[in-house]
Amino acid sequence: MNKTFQLWNPSLLLGLAIVGLFAAMAISPGLFSSQDPAGLRLEHRLSAPSAANWFGTDGVGVDVYSRVVYGARTTLATIVVVLGIAILVGVSIGSVSGYLGGWIDGLLMRVADVFLAFPPLILALATNAVLGRGLQQTMFAVAFLWWPAYARLVRSQILAVRKLEFVESARAIGANELRIVGRHVLPNVLDPVIVRASLDAGFVALTAASLSFLGLGAQPPTPEWGRMVAEGQKFLLDQWWVATFPGISLFVLVIGFNLIGESLSGRMQSGLHVSRAEETEGR
């Protein structure tokens, strides 16, 4: 979109500041809150926001603010694990597929099609039914749904890059294939993967929180924003703060990731070989 792209534009900085703040909460929540995120005090249940409890207290008297702070760790850990698995699996399968071509490529891409077409929630529900309810099971289910996107992206990048001159010349001077992939092809493929991941991070957070909202993710007492919104649902009309603050935190974090993702993809588009149209082709 933007033809003249600055290195540090305001939206990138704002995004980094938001994500940085939540990352700091995730790393050392004690810096932000001195209260116990699991400390039941039934006599203080459902008290409105005050100087002592900035975001009020929930149905069992736990400080909502400290649960929001500790919840950052749950959400960020989910994003890291899900994207980590999805990228690892996706990049491996995509590279093999794009580089080898032929029937292996055909087979792997059909498998990716199956996972792309599979109804996401059924898979998530089934994973939880099979492996038991919990955060790890949900991460696993979400990662399972996400890898095909990376496999396709990497495959299309490799198809584009392997025909380029510098790869041809590496081959001409007799470099072996593994070396070509490692030294010449992959580094060129990873930029779009990183951009894609930054665009996906917010979406992963939303998906995981949605599943937790349905009761399929983190189980109490683990603080998790989606779950907290679900718990606050029944108090919504009178004690709005129980659901609202965790909801807003998730919202702000997602916006932070989107700001970063779009700044990075804007920068990519100004100087890159493979267009977004090609990447989504054949979906």
Added chain:
Amino acid sequence: MMGRYVARRLFLMIPVLLGVSILAFYVSQLLPGDPARAAAGRLATPEQLEAVRERLGLDQPIPVQYGLYIGRLLQGDLGTSLSSKQEVAQELRIFFPATLELLFATMVLTVVLGITIGVRAATSRGGWVDRAFLGFSYLGVGMPVFFLALLLQLVFAGWLRVLPIAGRLSLETVPPPVLTGLYTFDALFAGQWATMMDAGRHLVLPALTLSIAGISEVGRITRSAMLNALEQDYVRTARAKGLSERAVWLRHALPNAMLPTTTVIGLQVAFLLGGTVLIENIFSWGGLGTYAWKGIFRLDIPVIMGITLVSTTAYLFVNLGVDLLYTKLDPRIRYE
């Protein structure tokens, strides 16, 4: 040529559907619990249990069971729900229209508002409409749907009391005679205005919740595609021959901007197909999502399989539809 392309695409759906059905069947087998017991009921004697197991073919090896399932499927038989004892195909016919009505309302809002706002933003680039929309679109994409649903319920049903909080019809409203299963349409055909309005009012909050993200995305892509189209030579030509700005935007730039917009709309439909469970849950909608949710927790394998196959098929057809629409929007695109 086109016919051959469609035939090939339809043919390519077969391996994907087979793959999805195998995956779903295998995952279903992993579910804890005993479907024979679920079907026979808690009070069944061991003999009755065995009889049920045999009748359902559950004593056969899994590949054989899968083969039997596919055999029946090809005859249009999706099996019988273990918990309700009703035919799955019959139940899907009841639940699917509810979801379809919600999706339809959502897509109408998404397409109409998304494209209108996108065009307005592009034509007043840098103006307040444009800025307001860009701000809104950031919020729209980042908003967790379940949270938005609760906020809308809180404001419109709780505080303002202008819209119903959940359900498809008010308690005192009798559902219209079934024609399509879409309440608004059925009521319209039957001439029941009050029922139609009631169904319409119930649609507003869930459809609005589901469409916010879509409106943002469709609006943004329309905006940038319009801006791109407005820089092209044919727009300069159109202006040079003296067309009004309005005619240039609507007749020359907009049709060309529709290609990327269509892609985004197609992705939205596909996404919504799998994503209504959450919203149906919050708004007690009673559609496919609710059916899926119950099916999983009752270990109702025929139901799970039925929903998986129906929504996958719908997803594949949406993708094919989008690709075919491209050729209408851009005659230069031809598929071989």
